[in-house]
Amino acid sequence: MKGLKGILENLRPAFEEGGRLARLKPIFQALDHFLFAAAEKTPNPPFGRDPLDVKRYMSLVILALLPSFAAAVYFFGWRVLLMLLVSYAAGGLVEVLFAVIRKEEINEGFLVTGFIFPLILPPGIPLWLVAIGVSFGVLIGKEIFGGTGRNLFNPALVGRVFLAIGYPAALTSTWVQPLAQPWGRLLAPFGLGVPDALTSATPLGLAKSGALTGAFELFVGRTAGSAGETSALAILLGGVFLILVGVASWRTVLAVLASFVGLTAILHGLLPAAVPPVWFHLLSGGLLFGAFFMATDPVSGPVTRAGKWAFGFLIGAAAIFIRSFSGYVEGVMFAILLGNIFAPLIDEIVIRLKSRRYANER
Amino acid sequence: MRISGGYRPKIPGRPSGIVEEPPIPRRLIIRLHRDGLKYRPVIHDGQSVEFGEVLAETAVPGATLALPSPAAGKAMLEEEQLVLEQIRPDITPLKTYQPERITRGETVAALARGGVWPLFWSSATRGMPELGEDRKPRVIVLNVVMTEPFRARGKVILRRSWSRIIQGLKFLPRLLEDYGTLEIVLTAVRDPVARMMYSDLAGFAWIHFRPIPLRYPAENPRVLVQALRRSIPGLQKDSTIWVIDVQAAEAVGGCLAEGLPLHQRLIAAGGPGCAHPRHLAVRIGTPVSSFAPESPEIATLCGGLFRGDRVDPARAAVQYNDDAYFFLPEGSARQFLAFLRPGFDRTSYLPCFAGRLTGAADRRLTTFLRGERRPCITCGLCEKVCPARIMPQVLHRYLYRQALAEAERAGLELCVDCNLCTFVCPSKIELQKQFGEARQALLMERAEAERTK
Numbered sequence: 001m002k003g004l005k006g007i008l009e010n011l012r013p014a015f016e017e018g019g020r021l022a023r024l025k026p027i028f029q030a031l032d033h034f035l036f037a038a039a040e041k042t043p044n045p046p047f048g049r050d051p052l053d054v055k056r057y058m059s060l061v062i063l064a065l066l067p068s069f070a071a072a073v074y075f076f077g078w079r080v081l082l083m084l085l086v087s088y089a090a091g092g093l094v095e096v097l098f099a100v101i102r103k104e105e106i107n108e109g110f111l112v113t114g115f116i117f118p119l120i121l122p123p124g125i126p127l128w129l130v131a132i133g134v135s136f137g138v139l140i141g142k143e144i145f146g147g148t149g150r151n152l153f154n155p156a157l158v159g160r161v162f163l164a165i166g167y168p169a170a171l172t173s174t175w176v177q178p179l180a181q182p183w184g185r186l187l188a189p190f191g192l193g194v195p196d197a198l199t200s201a202t203p204l205g206l207a208k209s210g211a212l213t214g215a216f217e218l219f220v221g222r223t224a225g226s227a228g229e230t231s232a233l234a235i236l237l238g239g240v241f242l243i244l245v246g247v248a249s250w251r252t253v254l255a256v257l258a259s260f261v262g263l264t265a266i267l268h269g270l271l272p273a274a275v276p277p278v279w280f281h282l283l284s285g286g287l288l289f290g291a292f293f294m295a296t297d298p299v300s301g302p303v304t305r306a307g308k309w310a311f312g313f314l315i316g317a318a319a320i321f322i323r324s325f326s327g328y329v330e331g332v333m334f335a336i337l338l339g340n341i342f343a344p345l346i347d348e349i350v351i352r353l354k355s356r357r358y359a360n361e362r
Numbered sequence: 363m364r365i366s367g368g369y370r371p372k373i374p375g376r377p378s379g380i381v382e383e384p385p386i387p388r389r390l391i392i393r394l395h396r397d398g399l400k401y402r403p404v405i406h407d408g409q410s411v412e413f414g415e416v417l418a419e420t421a422v423p424g425a426t427l428a429l430p431s432p433a434a435g436k437a438m439l440e441e442e443q444l445v446l447e448q449i450r451p452d453i454t455p456l457k458t459y460q461p462e463r464i465t466r467g468e469t470v471a472a473l474a475r476g477g478v479w480p481l482f483w484s485s486a487t488r489g490m491p492e493l494g495e496d497r498k499p500r501v502i503v504l505n506v507v508m509t510e511p512f513r514a515r516g517k518v519i520l521r522r523s524w525s526r527i528i529q530g531l532k533f534l535p536r537l538l539e540d541y542g543t544l545e546i547v548l549t550a551v552r553d554p555v556a557r558m559m560y561s562d563l564a565g566f567a568w569i570h571f572r573p574i575p576l577r578y579p580a581e582n583p584r585v586l587v588q589a590l591r592r593s594i595p596g597l598q599k600d601s602t603i604w605v606i607d608v609q610a611a612e613a614v615g616g617c618l619a620e621g622l623p624l625h626q627r628l629i630a631a632g633g634p635g636c637a638h639p640r641h642l643a644v645r646i647g648t649p650v651s652s653f654a655p656e657s658p659e660i661a662t663l664c665g666g667l668f669r670g671d672r673v674d675p676a677r678a679a680v681q682y683n684d685d686a687y688f689f690l691p692e693g694s695a696r697q698f699l700a701f702l703r704p705g706f707d708r709t710s711y712l713p714c715f716a717g718r719l720t721g722a723a724d725r726r727l728t729t730f731l732r733g734e735r736r737p738c739i740t741c742g743l744c745e746k747v748c749p750a751r752i753m754p755q756v757l758h759r760y761l762y763r764q765a766l767a768e769a770e771r772a773g774l775e776l777c778v779d780c781n782l783c784t785f786v787c788p789s790k791i792e793l794q795k796q797f798g799e800a801r802q803a804l805l806m807e808r809a810e811a812e813r814t815k
Contacts (some may be wrong), residue, residue, distance in 0.1 A: 005696075033734055037700035040731045041693060044795045046668045046781045047661060048690050050371070051724065052710040052788045053733025055701040057741065060714060105734060149737030149789070246712035249742070303740045303755055351756055351772055358752065358773035361588070 008032055026099035030106040058108040060247050062115050064238035065293065069119065071221050071231035075178040076123035077185035080227050083118035083130050090131035091117070091138045098143045109148030109299070113138060116156040116293060119228025120286060120333070121163070124174035124198050129167060133159040153340045154300045157333055164333070175199050175224035199224050203284040204329040207276050218283035229289040232282075239292030248296035251305065255312020256291040256319075257282075263320045275324050287319060290332040295339065302343040304350040311346055315339040363547070363589040367749040368577035369782055372709050372723040373511040373667060375689070377632040377639040379518050390432060390446040390647025391679035394418055397480050397490060401429050407439040410448075414456050414623045416475065417444055424493030425474045429682065430623035432646040446647060455621030461532040464618070469536045473614065476623035477682050481610035483583040485603040498539040500601040501594075503586055504531070506548040506608055509578040510666030512632035513686040516548070516608040517555045518641050519628055523612045528562065530615030535568065537604075544569045547586060549576045578668060579780035581607070585749045609685060627680055633667065634727050635660035635689035650678040655689055661729050663688040668781045693730030711743060711786045736789040738762075744783035744793065750776045754783040754793050761800050766807070769800055777801070 008031075014021045015028040033055075042049060072080040088111075095110040117134045137159020142151040164171050177199045179185050202224045203213040217223050221231025229235075242248040261282065267275040281287065295301065295315050302311045315335045322331025394401045401418035405411060416428040417437065431437070435446040459472065470493050473479045484491035484499065491497065506516035520527065534544055546563075548556060550573035563569050574580050574589070583605035591597050606614075609628060616622040627646055631653055632639035642653055654662055654675040663670030664678060666686050697703070705715030707725045717724070726732075744754035752773040760769040777797050784794040 004698075034699075036696040036698055038731065038734050039693065039696050040734075041729050042731050044784070044792050045671060046785045046794075047663055047670065047672060047729055048373075048667050048727045049730075049732050049784075049790065050710045050786045050788075051705070051708040051726065051732050052712055052714050052786070053701065053790065054736045054739060054788050055733065056714055057739075057788050059701055105736075107736065109739070147737065149739050245714050247714070247741075298739050298741045301740075303742070303759070304753055305742055305745055347756070351753070354753070355771045355773070358771070358776060361773075361776060 004035065008035070023100060026104065026106050027096060030099075033105075055108050057247060058112050060245055061112045061242065061293070064242040064247075065112075065115055065119065065228070067234035067237040068228035068231065068289065068293075069115070071234035072119060072123065072227040074184040074186060075221055075230060076176045076227055077188045077190050079190040080118060080123055082127060082190070083121065083123070083125070083227070084115065086127050086130045087117045087134045088114045091134040094135050094138045094143065098147065102147070104147065107148040109142075110138065113142070113155045116228075117159055120156060120160050120226050120289065120294075122171060122174040122225075123176045123227040125163075125170060126174075129163060129170055133163040135159075136162045149299055151299055152344070153337060154294055154297050157294060157337050157340075160333055161337065173198060175202055177224050178222045178230075180222075202329070203280075204323065207280065207284070208329060212276060212280055213284065215279055215283065218280070223284070225284075226286060226289075229286040232288050235288045235292055239288070242292065242296070248292060249298075249301075249308050251308040252296050252301060252312045253291050255309045256287075256295050256316040259313040259316030260287060260291075260320055261316075263317050267320065267324055271324075275320075281320065281323065285323070285330045286332040290315075290319075290336055294336050300340045300343065302346045302350070304347050304354075306354075307343070307346040307350045310349075311339050311343055314342055314346075363572050363574050363593045365575060365577065365580055365585055365589050365749055366751050367747045367782070368509075368575070368579060369711055369747045369786065370509055370577045371511065371711070371785075372717075372721070373634065373727060374723040374725055375512065375633040375636050375639045377512050377515070377630040377641050379515070379521070379641070381518060381522055381628065381641045381643050383643045384648075384652065386433060386449055386451050386645050387648050387652050388447065388449060389649065390435070390449060390645060391649060392417060392429060392432075392444045392446065392647050393679070393681055394429075394442050394444060396429070396682055399427065399480075401427075403439055403444060405437050405439075408436065410434075410436045411446070413453050413625070414476075414621075422493060425471060425479075427479060428475045428477060430475070430477045430625065432625040453622065453625075456623065458621040459533075459618045461536065461618075464533070464536060466536050469533060469618065472618055476613075476617035478610065478613045478617045478624050481606060481613060481624075481683060483605045485583070485587045485605075488584070491602075491604060497602050498537065498542070499604040500539050500542050500597065501590065501603045502534055502538060502542070502544050503583075503590065503603060503605040504544060504546045504608070504611055505581055505583075505586060505605060506546065507574055507576065507580050508607070509576055509580050510668050510686070511578075512630045512639070512688060513581075513666045514609065514628045514630045514641060517553070519608045519612060520555050520559065522628070522643075523615075524558065524562075526615040526620070527608060527611045528615070529619040530611040530613070531563075531569070533614055533618050538568075542568070545572050545590060546570065547572050547574050547580075549573060579749055579778065579782065582749065582778050582780055584778040585780075588750075607685075624682055627682070627684055629680060629684060630686045631689070632686075633663075633688040633690055634725065635691045644680050646680055646682055648680045650675045650680065650687060654687065659692050659694065661690045661692055663690060668785060669779070691728045693728035697726075711747065731790050733788065733790050735791070738789055738791060741788060743786045743788065747782040747786055749780055749782070750778050752776050754797075757797060757800075758791060758793055761796050766800060766803060770804060774800055774804065 015025045091114040099106045137155040141155030141158030145151040219232045243250045264278045264281045318335035319331045401420045403418045411431045413434045415431045417431050419426050419428040433449045435449040438445045480490045587603045662675045664673045670688050708715045709717040781794050
């Protein structure tokens with residue numbers, strides 16, 4: 001470790017102002033701060049600070065995503081790992097490029113976006129589409145707003161929607177059917193190309209024609225679907241962890257699930273033929289993944305605590321309405337983006353309401 | 363009483379309940395500034411002074427505030443401070459009073475001369491109360507709870523000087539409005555000290571007890587006053603409330619009943635950089651170097667961890683309103699892959715480190731920022747801890763784009779300066795500094811508007 005520190009210290013002057021590689025300072029800084037905790041001191045009171053930083057915060061999100069990632073590899077094969085590498089490489093390039101141009105530090109938020117992105121794609125998607133999607137998402141969804149913390153929309157979802165609209169055929173016919181063996185697809189061969197076991201039938205698609213997938217299959221995730229979204233079990237493992245450590249807002253998750261379940265129950269009661277029962281809707285598609293990992297994105301959600309309730313209710317309701325009454329079988333993606341659009345408005349209302357009380361207390 | 367928000371971190375170095383009484387040092391240093399007021403020396407250079415003699419004074423509307431000498435000796439005038447040398451430790455009491463025979467005017471004058479008056483806090487001025495007759499408080503709050511790591515604990519002082527504190531409380535009705543009450547704020551714990559208070563004060567109808575949770579910043583006067591207004595229905599919105607702490611009550615008793623002007627402070631010396639965290643009873647003016655660790659690798663904060671300011675221990679001395687010195691190691695070693703470690707040696711506001719599982723204290727607390735500066739990710743932690751129920755993340759957004767009027771509307775001035783939001787921020791944003799500057803700008807803007815009217 002001492003040697004490593006020595007190497008970094010030797011390299012540092014080249015990246016400081018006036019050094020030969022000063023332009024690439026963000027890259028050096030990211031590596032330096034990744035390996036060793038930052039040494040900046042507190043300039044103002046309080047002179048001691050809480051140990052939590054954004055690095056830790058974001059790495060806990062990635063830790064919580066690991067069960068879903070493991071499930072994706074198990075059900076859909078090692079190709080998912082390739083998708084992740086492509087996503088990190090392409091998205092990382094955009095992120096680094098903008099950090100260098102803006103002369104700011106590289107932001108950890110990208111590591112979460114790049115991890116989530118392959119998990120919300122069909123596991124049989126061509127790898128070049130992964131690269132295009134994540135680059136678009138990071139560029140248009142985040143960088144043009146000024147980077148992490150300033151973006152309006154969830155960047156992973158922006159990339160996903162771009163692919164869904166720009167390449168509809170590739171996005172609806174590249175699902176992979178999991179195998180029934182106990183070792184899943186772990187031993188299945190894979191390559192850079194598109195796998196051959198493709199299908200166009202996800203549980204939500206099949207339900208439109210009246211065939212409901214079994215609850216057990218849906219719960220463990222042995223169905224066709226987006227790589228990390230099929231296994232409710234894995235999502236709950238990571239999602240509950242994320243709520244326990246306080247990184248994900250339980251208010252948002254509860255609000256999404258409550259409004260979704262409530263409305264689905266009502267719609268199923270009114271139109272049992274058109275709307276499948278609650279358990280099916282809850283376990284299929286991207287609802288749980290979206291509720292735990294994407295609606296809880298603090299940046300693109302509402303700023304205020306009270307606003308999180310309204311935000312969650314809106315997403316849950318929009319998701320079931322899109323699923324039931326539109327041409328799309330899956331609506332969570334659009335629902336969350338819709339929520340992102342409304343988040344600033346929700347905040348404004350909450351702030352106005354609170355301002356009245358503040359005026360009284362002054 | 364309920365208080366919203368707040369946080370009580372586990373910090374190593376909590377001072378023990380034992381009170382050490384070191385001998386009086388050979389030199390005492392008295393600053394000629396106190397609570398933003400400048401005092402003018404009334405003695406000449408080299409004059410020998412008696413215990414309790416007025417060293418310096420300042421005129422405020424209604425009276426003259428004084429700095430009484432904490433010991434007998436020879437006074438030397440220096441720039442902005444006064445040094446006492448050739449100290450003699452003997453104490454000769456000044457005039458004493460009896461609570462039944464003293465008038466309000468005499469009480470105020472004696473407290474102002476004894477250096478005790480600035481220990482009072484008034485909701486009307488958000489600082490030292492006015493000395494005139496007009497604004498008598500409806501309620502005086504005696505606060506026993508000290509939650510900031512680490513300020514002198516109320517219960518340690520109660521145990522040590524209970525009889526003097528009772529003496530002091532008996533004078534308070536002189537200052538109160540008719541039918542005014544004394545509200546004693548303490549934790550609900552039924553320990554011997556609380557029992558002693560209950561039984562000794564049971565006979566006084568004008569004294570009430572109000573339990574409060576043990577969470578920083580419960581001792582903040584503005585937080586206490588807000589909580590009190592919420593829990594006493596009859597209290598008018600504009601009725602004046604005063605807040606004092608236990609040391610102030612003790613000082614009142616000492617000053618009026620025993621003729622001893624403010625000459626001693628009980629201070630907590632603690633924190634992770636302190637080898638023997640303890641309480642100390644020291645003469646005012648005692649140099650901090652006499653009890654501070656000698657290492658240059660340790661920062662000295664005057665006040666607790668949250669609000670304390672860095673001081674140079676070689677030059678600082680205990681002043682009339684100090685009650686805490688926090689010793690914080692300077693950060694030095696950069697930890698390898700720090701964010702990937704389970705973190706059994708640290709705890710944070712969110713249960714994000716393994717230290718939460720074992721109940722460990724935050725042993726890695728140093729002067730490091732402990733993270734990189736990032737844009738706000740609106741995680742909402744600041745809103746959760748805020749005791750004033752405002753939304754620091756929203757204020758930050760407004761102030762980031764210089765929208766001062768919006769920030770004012772969103773409750774900027776309700777900030778009680780507890781610094782908790784800055785402490786918990788994972789993006790390491792200097793919220794406190796930003797809010798302080800914005801409030802300054804707001805005041806200047808108002809003064810400008812006043813002038814042009």
